[in-house]
Amino acid sequence: MLVLGIETSCDETAAAVVRDGRTILSSIISSQIRLHRPYGGVVPELASREHLEKIEQVVSTALSEASISLEEVDAIAVTQGPGLVGALLVGVSYAKALSFGLNIPLIGVNHIEGHVFSVVFDNPKIVFPTLALIVSGGHTNIFFVPESGRYRLVSRTRDDAAGEAFDKVAKMLGLGYPGGPIIERIAQDGDAKAVRFTKAKISDGRPDLSFSGLKTAVAKYMKENAIDPVGGGHATQELCDLAASFQASVVDALVSTLERLALELTPRSLIVAGGVACNLKLQDESRKMADSLGIPVYFPSKHLSTDNAAMIAAAGYFHLSSGRVSDENITADVTLRLQNDGITEPTGAGKRPRYRV
Ligand code: KG4
Ligand code: ZN
DSSP states (O other): EEEEEEEESSSEHHHHHEETTTTEEEEEOOOOOOOOHHTSSOOHHHHHHHHHHHHHHHHHHHHHHTTTTGOOOOOOEEEEESSSHHHHHHHHHHHHHHHHTTTTTEEEHHHHHHHHTEEEEEEEEOSSSEEEEEESOOOEEEEESSTTTEEEEEEEBBSSOOHHHHHHEEEEEEESHHHHHHHHHHHTSOOTTTTTTOOOOOOOSSSSSSHHHHHHHHHHHHHTTTTOOOOOSOOOHHHHHHHHHHHHHHHHHHHHHHHHHHHHHOOOOEEESHHHOOOHHHHHHHHHHHHHHOEEEEEEOHHHHOOOSSSHHHHHHHHHHHTTTOOTTOOTTEEEEOOOTOOOOEEEEOOOOOOOO
């Protein structure tokens, strides 16, 4: 069964062909990073326009790299939400037209569920129940997953996503965009114990996360110690120390929350996925924690950590195999949420756009 995956929820136009939900025949990603870099974040209008320009080419490259024709595609999976509305609409409209023209099933996929499925390619078969930390520029959630396709949200960030905090702090330090990889790089030359940041306290005691206080603490520390952002040249030792301490603090918050929930819910495995899962410090600490609990932890390989369409095709294949397909009324849904039973429904209120510039 060949599924064509399409992803346009944020700043990557991506298409992939996946066989039987596990074998990637092609995965094409056209990144808009250079387009948005001057603004230090994703500009929604520019993103949608770029998706429109690129989608045709990206899909046809995915098909040719997989050495298949459009007629050989059995189903199309597309990111339905959450994400930027204009960006999502490009992928959903394109996928709808294609599935209608070819008369094949269309499956709307929740982007966050896509990240969960990103680990199916390069890992042993997932043992359930699992606890999945999805940590990216737009999301920071932990789901208890009793079996494939069923999700219980057990932790979330109360404010910024972890990747968003990396991006914002990088901007403050005068580093480029996206911030995660650059902070990780300069942190290698820094002392993670140089600056002690206090742990965010969640007043109701729930195992939730919060990163906006940490971002403010970094700004305050820079001001009080008269630390200047990087001005074109190399990062100073002070900035490397600050980056390392910030990174350690984010990783500690994520891993200690995951551990607290793992002790409570006793899953048989862990998943750490999403753009921030590229971070080697996060991988190391998660692995140490999982080892101490005696359970495996699965990460996506690097090219599947950030947004891609192979993970969307894999999630789509799962739903197709379970007999769940979308009808012709499917439309982009900015606030799509992953519900307990795996059926996605709009929530309406409370969700902020994923990036603000
Ligand atoms: O999953 P993704 O491509 O997009 C969203 O769905 O948001 O994640 C992008 C995010 C950005 O915030 C980026 O700074 C972060 O992932 N990121 C990292 C690293 N690589 C990417 N954060 C920390 N360390 C990294 N190595
Ligand atoms: Zn993502």
